[in-house]
Amino acid sequence: MKAKLEAAWKTLKRRPMSLLGVGLIGFFLAVAALAPVLAPPEAGSRDSYMIPQTGYSPDPVRPSKEHWFGTTEQQYDLFYGMVWGSRTAFTVALKVVGFSVIVGVLLGGAAGFHGGWIDEGLMRFTDVVLAFPDLVLAVVIVAIMGPSLDHVMYSVMAVSWPSYARLVRGDVMSVKERDFVAAARALGASDVRILFRHIIPNAIYPVLVVASLSMGRIVITAAALSFLGLGAPLGYADWGQLISLSRNWILGTTDNPFAYWHTVFIPGITIFMFVLGWNLLGDAVRDILDPRQK
């Protein structure tokens, strides 16, 4: 294990971009963990994820000593939103990826291992789900279920598991033919034991690579749904929603076209850095886990 970690570190060290990815995700993890310290909720607030409002004026206020990142439409504090929004982003991304991997492994594993009608049925079903552009189907599902952050999560889950199922199925089918599976069967191991102890551990690496690479996409899709107003309620610490609040302010004032730049740039750069971090990290994971690169 230690040798593996050292090898991974060696691969990382050679690639500054991968290090940057690790750094970015580490930074956001720290922010999410320290959220109550960095942006303490107001005394007596019932939900820490609701961004405090200072006043009700519609016009955003530029960054100042009190509001480091300024306020956006209706005086929601952007710094608070960014800090607590990191928790929202991690929660959504990890839950969606976790769900997709588990469902993908179970269904793809069953399809690849059993073959026959289970395989045929499950794969035709994934074909159907994959026949939609993922954002489009997610919009439909969330529209029908009604706007809420949980529904955004469910809809992104609904569109993201089939690609995992397909991937796992292919890997399971190829691992199934290997000698050690025949050996396990000869020793009298049960199907369930063969699948979970012998096949899946040997077929899981590509899934981990895809999972780390798809974190960024999932964050973008979820944020896009929030941006369309199908996500969290107004004032909830959610980056996608804070960007949608900036839509009315891209024009600034007559004497200063960039008067409200912070309403777009601050949430925009935050979400960009988060997604970039995952994508760079995903590349790094691929380089470390993919034996062909060595």
Add this chain to the structure above:
Amino acid sequence: MLKFILRRLAFLPLVMFGVTFLLFFCLQFLSAEMRASLYIKDPRQLSQLEAVIEKYHLRAPLLLPFKFTGTVWPLDVDFVWVGHTQYWTWLGQVLRGDLGYSETAKMPVSEAIFAFFPATFELTLLAFIPILAIGVFFGVLSAVYRDRFIDHATRFVAITGYSLPSFVLGLVLLMVFYGRLHMFAPGRYTFVTDQLVHSPEFRHFTGLLTLDCALNGQWEALRDALSHMVLPATTLIYISVALLLRITRSSMLEELSKDYVRTARAKGLPESVVIRKHALANALIPVVTLSSLLFIGLLGGVVITETVFDFPGIGRWGVQAAQQLDIPGVLGSTLLAAFLFVMANLVSDLLYAIVDPRIRVGGS
């Protein structure tokens, strides 16, 4: 070859059944009264909701025309023949071309598709051509000059584009170009062009605004239409070119490491010939087959882009329909997207079989 095509075509109705059924299934989470909006064409019908529900069997079983009664296990099941199903009733309407009335578009869905699709198609095409050109050109350069400056620069652009949400890039572009420089306004055209397009003298040859303007000889309107597409197209190009860059680069790298390339070099061919005549021809196979998917992938990406730039295409219509729970609108725009996606998959497979002879044998 013919067998492969026929097999692939035979598969098509099955997928379309699955696609339509999945969409209709999603509607089951709504009440029968809400599903009735699929069939309502006139506000006066709202007072006779029950009659609509009755007529179109909206409380009937979903897929199979009978109901189960009694306990399911142990075997105390009765089938009661109902004779009608929600799904097949609806599908019958759809196949007759009746997709309902879209409240957001203020017109029947079948008309709305023809009203909005040309705009989307135009925008997508305008973005797609530069994506192909830039993607292939820099993808190849990046592979040939691996680990040199151009490679690093290309990969940096690719990964940032891949990480940038289209709505962020779109808003920033609007802020800089529209807000500061007063160029490239959102929407589809200015008021003057709008009046011109809706005047009786303007003839609609194709439905594609730019092409129609050119055919009418309205160069000022053409310039106007194009200038409204610059920012959305730029957004689409920047966020979508990354995929093609990656595919071209890795495909090219793989070909360059193969034996036939070494042979070509060994017999003394100039490097430019090796790259252009030998490696590139083979490296482009995945690019060609994936390009139809990429084109349709763009159609998915325009959902957000059109919304940000208030560009009246299928994507913006679909989003508005979703926001206002205009069910016929949501279903219509989504069905169109899914249909195009399925067709693109088909084209991609067929292209693959044509470009790469190895696929034809065995058919899978």
